[in-house]
């Protein structure tokens with residue numbers, strides 16, 4: 001099992017002190033269920049690890065992993081910053097009362113409406129992604145409400161985190177950021193220096209997601225610090241902030257539990273690297289920013305389904321169909337992501353059968369778990385897919401006009417509904433019948 005889970009006297013799965021079978025009855029299925037203690041613990045692990053090791057830092061939770069008003073409020077309470085990539089994420093954060101000066105605004109194509117909203121309300125850091133964006137901002141930032149607009153510049157350091165092969169290529173192919181190689185980033189940033197409406201705070205990179213080793217992060221530290229150092233030498237301007245993005249991976253399966261660095265190992269490694277590099281080069285320690293998403297929320301999240309049809313094709317396969325699918329979790333279809341599941345109402349059942357867990361969407365590819373050993377599954381059983389906290393709720397769709405699930409936070413035996421499930425009437429809320 002992932003996260004902190006127990007089994008009660010009825011043989012039911014318990015999360016956050018709550019009986020999951022009862023929650024399924026009370027709130028309906030499918031349902032996203034988050035262990036609030038685990039969410040808060042992960043945020044504190046980040047902060048405490050930095051607190052111990054590094055003088056000046058900020059942890060910005062990447063809201064794209066999972067966002068709702070209650071989550072934004074929790075992030076604010078835990079003293080984190082928030083990373084947003086759209087006017088929508090910014091709006092949810094601000095509506096929940098999240099302070100604008102703790103928000104970092106990303107995006108490779110910020111629209112005019114998004115820029116107007118953020119410039120009107122204020123921002124902690126604006127991350128410039130391209131030269132075209134800077135050009136537009138030169139005019140628009142003149143009337144920024146809080147004076148100088150605090151900028152980070154997103155750079156592409158040319159690191160491949162997936163193969164663990166560090167590529168220092170001449171050509172960096174990404175829709176995000178300004179390439180370091182060829183001097184593109186340096187020239188754009190030098191240009192920005194000339195405008196009094198900007199305050200150049202530092203540089204940013206995000207080398208990828210679900211990264212299972214520390215080396216790519218350490219390499220990114222080196223490349224980024226080298227850039228900051230060169231920029232200082234050439235312009236005499238000291239960039240004070242280094243934002244390393246997110247990307248720390250997490251296990252999705254029990255067998256992967258030892259394959260990922262912990263939050264504290266990650267923080268230890270990057271702070272150690274930055275300290276050592278700065279000492280060696282007599283470079284002032286920058287303020288260090290990280291933007292973790294998945295490593296804060298994934299393990300804390302689960303999806304609770306009710307089993308409907310169970311179909312056996314003799315000698316071939318047994319299909320267990322649940323009342324959700326690619327609409328609430330598109331990751332298996334998108335990336336071939338792997339998950340594990342539990343039968344929450346019969347946790348002591350030792351029978352085993354090999355099944356395929358599928359959704360109810362009108363797509364053969366709507367498979368949540370292609371193959372898994374579970375206790376004999378019956379219609380009406382409550383099936384819990386673990387580790388769905390990140391990029392599930394935020395990537396959910398209404399394909400086949402299936403209403404999206406609600407979200408419940410559980411803690412100390414209490415359950416709080418924080419996003420209500422969509423109703424059928426929600427599905428036509430935006431429809432307009434011509435002529436009416």
Ligand SMILES: Cc1ncc(COP(=O)(O)O)c(C=O)c1O
Nearest residue numbers: 062206209246247291292293294
């Ligand atoms: C700029 C940026 N920061 C942070 C993150 C969060 O990454 P993760 O959820 O892997 O920690 C992402 C994810 O794509 C990102 O693009």
